[in-house]
Amino acid sequence: MWTESFARFVLPARRYPSFWRLVGGSVVILVVYTATIAAMMVGITAILGPERGAAWLGDLVSGTTPYAVLVLLATFAGMFAGPLIAVRWLHHASPATLFGARPVATFAAAATITALVFLATILLPAPFDAVRQTPTGTFLLYLVPALAGILLQTGAEELVFRGYLQSQLAARFDSPLVWMVAPALVFGLLHYDPASTGDNAPWIVGAAVLFGLVAADLTRVTGGIGAAWGVHFVNNASAILILALDGSLSGLALWRTPFGADDVATLPPMLLHDMLVTVIVWACIRLWLARGDRTG
Template identity: 45%
Template sequence: MQYSAHVEFVAPARARPQIWRLLVGLIVAMLIYAFGIGFVFGGIYLVAGYEGMQTWATEMVEATGPTGTLLILATFFGMALGPMLAVVLLHRRSVGSLFGPFPRMVRHFLVAMGVCVLAYGVSFLLPSDLRIEPAMERALWLSFLPMALVGILLQTGAEEVLFRGYLQQQLAARFASPLIWMVLPSALFASLHYQPELMGDNALYVVAATGLFGLLAADLTARTGSIGAAWGFHFANNVVAILIVALDGPLSGLALYTAPLSAASEEIRPLILLDMGTTVVTWVLIRLAVTRA
C-alpha cells in the first residue's frame, strides 16, 4: 500500500521523534485524562454534594440512563486534551498537526460519515434474527440527541487524536515499518476494550473486532494524511452502537432501541463476526470514496 499523504502527515513529528518523549507524552496524556474524569466528578460534587456524587457515580458505571451516559462521554475531554498538551510541551509542534490539514480533515470526515450512513442503512434492510425493543420515547430521545451527538463527537475525536494522531505520528516518525506504527496503536486501542468481567468469553471477540477497526482506521489516516476519514468512520459506528441500537446494559442509556442480549451472551458472537465483515466492507467503500474527494 502506498501512503504518500502519510509522509506529509508525519512530517511535524520528525523534528522530535525520540521514544522517551513519546513515553512521557503518554504519561502526560493519561494524567490529563484522569484529571478530566476528576473534573467531571468535581462538577457533580459542586452541584449535587457528596451523596449526589455517589449516586451519579453509580449511574455512570451502569450508564443505562441518558444523563449517566452523557457524563461518561464528557470525561473524554481529558483524553482529547492530553495529546494536545504533549505535542506542545514535549514535541514543540502545533495542536493542529495532530489532525492534518483542516479542510481535508473536514471533507474526509463528511465523506466517511456519508458512506457509513449508506452502508449501515443497507445493512439494516437485510433480514436478521436480531430482536430489538424500544428503549426510549422518541420525543425524549430527540431532546437528548444534540448533546449525545456532541458527546460521541468528543469521545471518538479524543480516541482518534490519541491513537491515529499522536501515537501513529510519533511512531511513524521513528520507525518506517507499518507493522509498528499501524499495529502497536491498534493493539493498544484494542486492549483497552478488554472487559472480561462484563463480556465474559466474548471479551476476546470484542478485542479482535476493535483491533480490526483500529488497523482500518490507521490505514485511512495514512491513506488520506489526516484523521478525518477515520474519525467520520468511528463517529458513525458509535452513533449506531450508542444512539440507535445498543445491547441491553452499560452504554445503552441513550439508545432509541436495545437488543435484549447481554455483552456476555454467546448469541452475540455471530453478530460480532458480522459486524467485523460490515466494518471491512465499509472501510473499502470509504477508501474508494476518499480517493475521489
C-alpha cells in the same frame, strides 16, 4: 505502505522524534484524561452531596440513563485535550498537525459513506427482536448534545491513537507493523473487559483491533484523521443512539438488544456481522478515495 500524504502528516513529528518524548507525551495524555475525570466526579459529588453523588456515579458505570451517557461522553474532554497539550509541550509542534490534511472534508465523506452502508444493512434480518428503549421525545431532546458528545469521544480516541501515536511511531520506525499494528493492538486491548463481557471479551478485542487497523489505513492513505474519525463517529452514534447493547450505554438508544455484552450465544455472530460491515465500509471509502485520485 508509505504514501505522500502520510509522509506529510508524519513530517512535523520528525522534528522531535525521541522515544522519551513519546513516552512523556503518553503520560501527559493519561494524566490530563484521569485528572479531568477526577475533577468531574468531585464536582458531581460536591453538587449532589455524598449519598446522592455516590448513587449518581454508580449509574455512570452502565450508562443506562440519558444523563449518565452524556457525562460519560463528556469525560473524554481530557483525552481530547491530552494529545494537543503533549504535542505542543513535548514535540514543539502545532496541535493542528495531529488532524492532518482536510479533516473536515474527509470526515464528512467517510461519515456519509459509512452511514449509507449502515442503512443498507438495516434491510438484513436480525437474529433477535430489538426492545424499544428511549421515548422519541426524550431522544430528540438529548440528540444534539449526544451527537456533540460522540463527536468529542470519537475525536479524542482518533487524536490519541491515529493523530499522536501513529504519527510519532512512524517518525521513528519505518515498519507499518509498528506504526499501524501497535496502536491498533493497544486500542483493542483497552476494550478488554472480561468482568462485564465474560467469554465475549476476546471477540470484542478482535473487533476493536480490526477497527484500529482500518482507521490506521485510512489515516495512512489520506494523511489525516478525518476519514477514520468519520467512520468512528457514525459507528459509535449507531451503537449509542440507535441500537445499544442492554446495560451498556443504552440510556439514549432508541432500541436495545434483549441481551447483554456477556451473551455468548448471540453476541459473537453479531460482532462478526459488525466486523464484516467494517471491512465493507473500509473498501467503499478506499474505492471513493481511488476514484478521487483518478479524477483529480
